[in-house]
Amino acid sequence: MIKIENISYGYKPKQPIFSDISLKVGSGIYGLLGENGVGKTTLIHLICGLLFPWKGECSIDNSNSARRSPELLNRYFFLPEEMQMPTESIYQFAARHSVFYPRFSRKDFEQNLEELHIDGKQKLSAVSYGQQKKAMLAYALALHTPLTLLDEPTNGLDITSRQALKRIISRTVDDESTLFISTHQAHDFENLLDHLIILSEGEILLNRSLDEISERLLFVRTAYLPEDSLYSEQDLHGYFSILPNEEGEENTPDIELLYKAVLQVPEKIKMIWNE
Numbered sequence: 001m002i003k004i005e006n007i008s009y010g011y012k013p014k015q016p017i018f019s020d021i022s023l024k025v026g027s028g029i030y031g032l033l034g035e036n037g038v039g040k041t042t043l044i045h046l047i048c049g050l051l052f053p054w055k056g057e058c059s060i061d062n063s064n065s066a067r068r069s070p071e072l073l074n075r076y077f078f079l080p081e082e083m084q085m086p087t088e089s090i091y092q093f094a095a096r097h098s099v100f101y102p103r104f105s106r107k108d109f110e111q112n113l114e115e116l117h118i119d120g121k122q123k124l125s126a127v128s129y130g131q132q133k134k135a136m137l138a139y140a141l142a143l144h145t146p147l148t149l150l151d152e153p154t155n156g157l158d159i160t161s162r163q164a165l166k167r168i169i170s171r172t173v174d175d176e177s178t179l180f181i182s183t184h185q186a187h188d189f190e191n192l193l194d195h196l197i198i199l200s201e202g203e204i205l206l207n208r209s210l211d212e213i214s215e216r217l218l219f220v221r222t223a224y225l226p227e228d229s230l231y232s233e234q235d236l237h238g239y240f241s242i243l244p245n246e247e248g249e250e251n252t253p254d255i256e257l258l259y260k261a262v263l264q265v266p267e268k269i270k271m272i273w274n275e
């Protein structure tokens, strides 16, 4: 669905943030992780055609996103981290904008708002940042666009809202759609992501499905430091480690531990896939 082919981009001449990176994104829930300032938002803007690459091309459903053709624009929705809010009510905003999205469901929108404890009659400009964010998330996930991109969706959300958001996402994303989430709150999306992309200094350090990760890597807690550990962290109870999954044991990857491992020992993690 999303294809990024050999793109290079930077905000200042001769200072690229990305040099010749490529990426393919299919259906499912994708998590884009990376340190502050690494280029997550920039990458999303390039995908959506809000920025134009110096070189290479980003396409959505084989259509160059930089052209922003009307047929393509109603197939995806991008929710930025911050937005300028209009003075109209949440319901009025949705009624005015949803006409561009043929699969919008008013029923789902109302259910999403209710689950996030948001009153749709309130003016968007008169509610708190967290409430604005929840209203926009309720709207974004009721549009049912084949592709939805969310930039830092859990910033400003309290714990119960984060849990409600997870429930809404798991009910909304079907086999044919793609949800692309940029975040540095890896724990917020635990057990939800199908695919993980880790970005560091203009490079994609990891781009794997959670199934591939659990097939090749074993996440274990032990009293002693395991000899074959690829990466370990010590806590009060012992060690939390990532080991090669030699026997193909079933296990659930810990995204935060993997994220730290990929940033600190990228070569060891890459070697697991013989890269």
Ligand SMILES: Nc1ncnc2c1ncn2[C@@H]1O[C@H](COP(=O)(O)OP(=O)(O)OP(=O)(O)O)[C@@H](O)[C@H]1O
Binding pocket: 011, 017, 034, 035, 036, 037, 038, 039, 040, 041, 042, 043, 184
């Ligand atoms: N409009 C701009 N003009 C110039 N430089 C910019 C602009 N927007 C971003 N940058 C720079 O580009 C780099 C990547 O920024 P970007 O916002 O894409 O990072 P990010 O990974 O989304 O960060 P965060 O996690 O803090 O949101 C940063 O060094 C940032 O300072």
